[in-house]
Amino acid sequence: MTTLPSDCACSRKGFKALFTKKEDEKLIKLVKFYPKRKDINWKFISQQMGNRTVRQCKERFFNYLDNKINRSEFSPEENLFILQKVNEIGKKWTKISSLMKNRTDVAVKSQYKKLMRRNATLENVMSISTEPYSTCKSRKCVGLDEVHTDCLGLIPKQERYEPYENKSDDINDVVNTLFESIDYSEINMADLPII
DSSP: OOOOOOGGGGTTTTTTOOHHHOOOOOHHHHTTEEEEEEEGGHHHHHHHHHSSOHHHHHHHHIIIITTOOOOOOOOOHHHHHHHHHHHOSSSHHHHHHTTTTSHHHHHHHHHHHHHHHTOOOOTTTGGGOOSOOOOOSSSTTOOOGGGGGGGGGGSSSGGGGOOOOOOOOOOHHHHHHHHHHHHHGOGGGGGSOOO
């Protein structure tokens, strides 16, 4: 018997499955029910969500859904502040993020890792760009949209990256589209590894 995604262990409470758009909407509505954040009953919300733990609900809301989150690029001053605080108190992301204006601990940790990949120090952090590598202007670093069209003939057609036409900001839509595009009749279940 084959196991389809709907038959998986996703129904267990606390299973790490992606939040659906409907779950996100439900979570936002449940949180809006409480006038003050300190009054939010996360246990009740978790029960209403069904298969989500208190921790999953809190983290999803505070790290991704809360409209108070600052999602803009980190400024050079914020980058300097992060490095200074890591030097002072260590990698205590929750503490550092609480000292910043509407930045989550997840975002601060991610930014710190980005700075470390760029060899940032207290001395050079104000001059370091944290833009994605593909936008830098060196000859070695070229974005996909900057490849000269004459060079495309060198890459076999089936190996070229073609952007997906149905762009969506919702990762759940992308994953669902991916699963819907798989022809399960072509998959030999005996060849799949047993997990």
